[in-house]
Amino acid sequence: MSRVHAPRGLAELLALRADLPGAALMAGGTDLVPRSRARGGLPEDVILLQDVPELHGITSGKGLLRIGAAATHAALLADPRVGRGLPVLARALACLASPAIRNMGSIGGNICTASPAGDTLPPLHVLEARVELAGREGVRELSLAEFILGPGRTALGPGEVLCAVLVPRPEGFSLQHFEKVGLRGAMAIAVVSLAAMLRLDGRGRVAEARLAWGSAGPAVVRCPAAEAALLGRRPTLSALRAAARHARAAVRPIDDLRASAAYRREVAGNLLLRLADLSSR
Amino acid sequence: MPQEFSQIDRRHPRNDALPKALGLERFAADHYPEGLLWAGARRAGIPHARIRTVDVSAAAALPGVVRVLTRADVAGSNLQGIVHKDQPVLAGDKVRHCGDAVALVLAVDRETLARALSLVRLDLEPLPGVFDPAQALKKGAPLVHEGRRGGNVLVRASIRTGRGAAVLRECPVVVRGTFSTPMQAHAFIETENGTARLLPDGTLEMTVSTQAPFRDRFEIAQALGLDPMRIRVVAPYLGGGFGGKDGATVQCLLALAALHAGGRPVKMWWEREESMLAGYKRHAARLTYALGADRDGTLRALSCRIVMDSGAYAHLGGEVMALGMESAGGPYRIPHADIRGLCVYTNNPVAGAFRGFGAAQTAFAAERMMDRLAEKLGMDPLELRLRNALRRGDRNAAGVTMTASTGMAACLEALRAHPAYAAREAWKRAAPPHARRGAGVAAACIGVGYGRGLPDAATARIELTETGTFRIFNAVPDMGQGNASAFALIAAEALGQSPASFELVQPDTACCLPSGSSSAGRTTYTYGNALVRACGALRDRLLVRGAMALLADDTADLTLAPGAVRHVKSGRAVPLALLARMMILEDRTATAEFVMPVTPDATGGKGFVIGFPHLLFAYAAVLALSEVDELTGAVRVRRFVSATDGGRVLNPQGFEQQVAGALIQGMGWALSEDVLTREGRILNPDLSTYLVPTAADAPEVDCLAVDSVEETGPFGMKGIGEVNLNAALPSIGAAVQDACGARLDAAPLTPEKVLGARPRRARRTP
Amino acid sequence: MTIRFLLNGREVACESAPDRRAVDLLREEFGLTGVKEGCGGGECGACAVLVDGSARLSCLMLAAQLAGRSVVTVEGLGTAEAPHPLQTAFAEHGAVQCGYCAPGMLMAAADLLARDPSPDREAIAGAVSGTLCRCGGYGKIVEAVERAAEAMRPGPVRKALRKKRGGA
CATH class of the missing domain: 3.30.365.10 (Aldehyde oxidase/xanthine dehydrogenase, molybdopterin binding domain)
Structure with missing residues (x-):
């Protein structure tokens, strides 16, 4: 039998975390519970995050949105600052798992699980989000690339808790897109996914491009060469094809049950071409 | 004058609908008798091995464990099976697939049960295994069951009609193809389960999620050495079956557990992963076809080789194959045929009955051959089907004369008359960017009833x-x-x-x-x-x-x-x-x-035990409208139109439920469902990796019923539950080819296969 | 530990291990077997219940998480005497076949209608897309939710909408 702890505030949570280094943190449990089931049971200690108010709210700061790590996907979707303000993230949240999972699972959980297929990760990468970690020694901030080290591995220190995700408000990115290739219409794990943000100048030319792929490597793949290939050009099929070639060279996918590495590589490039349809609308 | 009815052919809500929607209907899984014990099986975990020892001492010593049983505790034949009794209740000398049960634990709660199961120590000596029929058929291949005359061949059967395949040489047009269809899991949401209790008077009382309570008694009795009339089986509404709860699942294990529970009730409820591991599957099949016709499209000759993977045990392998062979020529007149089938033992998961029952596999091959023939002749695929469609009085490829209601042509005509059929080209032209649209037609039939060999x-x-x-x-x-x-x-x-x-x-x-x-x-x-x-x-x-x-x-x-x-x-x-x-x-x-009446026809069928041939058939013609994403290869079925001859419709609501349900289950098999194995081990054992369709995948479905009355049926009905499933895969296959040129003969049609199979010309487009 | 919560509108308390699955607690302690289990891993949606009004999967929740919450199961949605409009619509419009998914579907639909009283078919399909119906009855399920939404909307709006549909 596991012991279940339900701290009522951040200080209590950090104290527990320090006392019980082996304890699992549980926000929605949508990853922890199935994973534990496969392993024959929950860890000896489970710390619930549901009653830690500091981990929940969404607040607007100067130029950024501070999202509590235990905020659920549904809560984010329902918040117009995400739903309307961060369409690239909202699109990913809207196709993440299923509605009930979105009512339970949290953005912090999606980050800490550090799955190459985590649906919020490519959008958070292109949004250049940072994570705020709290420990008894204080608070530190890391970029997502610094935080996620590989599949299932993060830089979360012993005694630390992921408190919040800090998302700079994107200015002028008129084209934001997220697409997940799954093997069915819902409850699908990403075979490959793309998050894209394009800032266009007055003449419709790309002034800044941010592109990130999920399920295309051990962690989210950014591809500066592909981004550069779009600069100064309208997002036409031919420009996107050139970027796609760079993308295919940059991704490091694997073969698994869902698809081969070769398919993922090809489609990672193909997904860019969808941007032509969106920009021509 | 049409018959007047007061209830039939009117829309009625089902009697069970409201109680189920209120959460009040109790399924087998919802029974928790007072003082129950939990029973669970320790599974082999390796596909082929000699059992050296099963050491239950540690498990039995765990507090809360009531009994741990092994082969030695089984008093009867220890063999389960519907026709061939070859599946042990508890494996004693060897294991033949990963899901074989080797020990049975009774415990006071589920946590103790899980712990005890992990404490059963198995000493298994691995044996080389066979993991596909081709390997199993090789000379000197390891034997799944030793001492059988046929080696790894469970059933070898053939049907020869007319002058057989020799006629292919006389045909001006011949098309050929080799097809494969995957293993499919029933994936009913209520997994296999039941409760049992030995009453003081010696009666064994069971409540089981089962499709065959009367047969269960005899199967349990024989396997465990009991009097069948002292076994009572109650079968509440099932949370899905589709064939997967026909035959022993929990029954014998549960009964065995109850015999050793000191009169306490016992509950066994397989977890999802156990259901995938030990439950039955649709037979994976490989089908090699040659179909010959005259230049006007009249079918003349069929040659067909079917190989099915039965997995470790027989279940209904021979009978599944029999029905597949009987429908191998599709719902068409084909005077000369040579149809041969092999159902083969391997160390894979056990295959068994599944909606569509062998005919689903052959329908894919037969219908795609018809498309190929239409292509070669430059004929419209629907017209080619109509020209050859079985009508009353015709003989099918298996040599059976259709003496009962035969509405195949009516189904095709109804489909042709549907507005969506006429509008299909316009629909295709309206494809959104980076999408290609296609339309595909398939016809299907399936025998109604057990077929000859036992009274239905x-x-x-x-x-x-x-x-x-x-x-x-x-x-x-x-x-x-x-x-x-x-x-x-x-x-x-x-x-x-x-x-x-x-x-x-x-x-x-x-x-x-x-x-x-x-x-x-x-x-x-x-x-x-x-x-x-x-x-x-x-x-x-x-x-x-x-x-x-x-x-x-x-x-x-x-x-x-x-x-x-x-x-x-x-x-x-x-x-x-x-x-x-x-x-x-x-x-x-x-x-x-x-x-049920049977066909008097003595045909050229050889090697069948039961289940061949049939007198009555249900028919369906299906139009699939599908969209292929050029960037990903993903296929979405946007709409099905189905015209069905299942005799008179008793309740249109129930008819629509069955037609749409069969099509969507068939669509899952066509697009995403595939039990993947490596050396007999299932790689996708849960519902996050084994992908059944969701509401977001379901297309619009139009369900038409043709005007048909089966004189021998109750108020003129026959059966509607299965036939549409058989048309889903071939119609989608045709629609995908129509959309993007990808001709895929190996299901499922995954995005990766579709993207890779587009002709070069089409590939340049993105 | 003692867990107190509101269950189908009634205050309840029970002794339970804190890490016991909520689905087991509801089915075995409270006899609410309308809460179904189909996978134990959050992939089938059959075990959904409303927790503080939102649909959650009871196979992924621990008993301790229910403390202080309001939990509604399918049995609390409506009764045989007074079924919820969703339950009536499911029964009337053929949304129930084997019916094992129905409770989970109903919870997902109730969650949707609480947020959006007039969803279109796509929104309904999306809302129930986490509940697997192996009988393939999605079309009728979506239709039933549409009908229930109509029945639940106040009169004049309902009439206006019907008119709109008839004219379209």
Whole structure:
């Protein structure tokens, strides 16, 4: 039998975390519970995050949105600052798992699980989000690339808790897109996914491009060469094809049950071409 | 003049719908008898091995463990199986697939059970295995079952009609192809489960999620050395079955556990992963075809080789293959055929019955061959099918003359007349960017009933209750297809009563009469026919008793009106509630039997045990409208239009449920469902990796019923549950090819395969 | 530990291990077997219940998480005497086949209608897309939710909408 702890505030949570280094943190449990089931049971200690108010709210700061790590996907979707303000993230949240999972699972959980297929990760990468970690020694901030080290591995220190995700408000990115290739219409794990943000100048030319792929490597793949290939050009099929070639060279996918590495590589490039349809609308 | 009905062919909500929507209907899994023990099986985990020892000491010593049982505790034959008894309840000397049960644990709760199962120590000596039929058929291949004359061949069968495949040489046009279809999991949401208890008088009482409670008794009795008449099996509504709960799942293990539980009730409920591991599957198949025709498209000859993977045990492998072979030529006239089948043992998961039952596999090959032929002849695929469609009096490729209702042509004509068919080219042209749209047509048929070799019989029982309502003793489980509600409708029509005056008892071997399994498209047909007869007998009896009460000379002027027996001329009536009080139970009860007629045709079939051939067939023609994403290869079916001949429709709502449900289950098999194995081990053992369609995948479905009456059926119906499943895969395959040129002969049509199979010309487009 | 919560509108308390699965607690302690289990891993949606009004999967929740919450199961949505409009619509419009998914579907639909009283078919399909119906009855399920939404909307709006549909 596991012991279940339900701290009522951040200080209590950090104290527990320090006392019980082996304890699992549980926000929605949508990853922890199935994973534990496969392993024959929950860890000896489970710390619930549901009653830690500091981990929940969404607040607007100067130029950024501070999202509590235990905020659920549904809560984010329902918040117009995400739903309307961060369409690239909202699109990913809207196709993440299923509605009930979105009512339970949290953005912090999606980050800490550090799955190459985590649906919020490519959008958070292109949004250049940072994570705020709290420990008894204080608070530190890391970029997502610094935080996620590989599949299932993060830089979360012993005694630390992921408190919040800090998302700079994107200015002028008129084209934001997220697409997940799954093997069915819902409850699908990403075979490959793309998050894209394009800032266009007055003449419709790309002034800044941010592109990130999920399920295309051990962690989210950014591809500066592909981004550069779009600069100064309208997002036409031919420009996107050139970027796609760079993308295919940059991704490091694997073969698994869902698809081969070769398919993922090809489609990672193909997904860019969808941007032509969106920009021509 | 068309027959007038008061209930039939009208839309009725099902009797079970509201109780299920209220959460009040209790499925087998919802039973938690007081003081229950939990039973669970330790599974082998490796696909082929000699059992050296099964050490249960540590497990048995765990506090909370009541018993740990092994092969030595089984008193009977220890063998399960519907036709061939080859599957041990608990494996004793060797294991033949990863899901074989080697020990059975009884514990006070689930946590203790799980812990104890992990403490059972298995010493298994791995043996080389065979993991596909080709490997299993090689000379010197490891034997799954030693000492059999056929080696790894479970059944070898053939059908030869006319002058056989030699006629292919005379055909001006011949097309050839090799096809494969994957193993499919039933994935019913209620996994295999039941409860059991040994009563002080020695009766073993069981409540099981099962499709065949009457057969279960005999299977359990034989395997465990018990008296079948001391076993009572109750089958509540099932949370899905689709064939996967036909045959022993938990039954024998659960009964064995109950025998050793000291009279306490025992519950066994397989987890999802265990259901995937130990449950039955649709046979993976490989099909090699050659089809010959004249230049005008008239079919002349068929050659067909079918190899099915039975997995470690027989289940209904031979019978599944028989039905597949019988439908191998599709719903067409083909005078000359040579159809051969092999069903082969391997160390893979066990294959068994699954909606579509062999005919689903052959329909894919046969229909895609028809498309290929149409392409080669430059003919319209629907017109080619119509030209060759079986009509009454024709003989199919298996040599059976269609003497019963044969609505294949009517289905194709209905499809052709549907607005979506005419509008398909316009729909295709309106494809959004980076999408290609295509339309595909498929026709399918499937035999109704068990086929020859055993009687397809049912015995209905109906009772006028003491309060003047009616009680039907349904004896064939309702796994969701709605047969129980159909029985209420049939009886309401037969007795001229309101459907609300019928109460349904679900199958219980203690009070219902043997009526076979819920399967083979025969459930409503066979029991429904028996019920019509029973209703007739009851009505006659009620009229006689009514004549007495109304002081009428005879029954000629009497009629059974809703709730009363009425004297037509005088208008006097005696309420059924009053009549019932004057009758003892035996008098208020009527039973009647029905045995399905069989085809008299002696055909060129060889090697079949049972299940070949059939007299009655259901037919369907399906249009699939599909969209292929050029960037990802993903296929979305946007719409199905289906025209079905299942005889007369009893309840349009139930008809639509079955047609759309079969198409969506078939769509899953076509697009994403595939039980993947490596050396006999399942790689996708749960619902996050084994992907069944969701609401977000479901297309619009138009369900048309052609005007058809099967004279031998209850109010003219035959069966509708399966046939549409068989048309889903080929129609989608055709639509995908039409959309983007990708011709895929190996299902499922995954995005990766579709993207890779597009012709070079099409690939340049993105 | 003692867990107190509101269950189908009634205050309840029970002794339970804190890490016991909520689905087991509801089915075995409270006899609410309308809460179904189909996978134990959050992939089938059959075990959904409303927790503080939003649909959650009871196979992924621990008993301790229910403390202080309001939990509604399918049995609390409506009763045989007074079924919820969703339950009536499911029964009337053929949304129930084997019916094992129905409770989970109903919870997902109830969650949707609480947020959006007039969803279109796509929104309904999306809302129930986490509940697997192996009988493939999605079309009728979506239709039933549409009908229930109509029945639940106040009168004049309902009439206006019907008119709109008839004219379209």
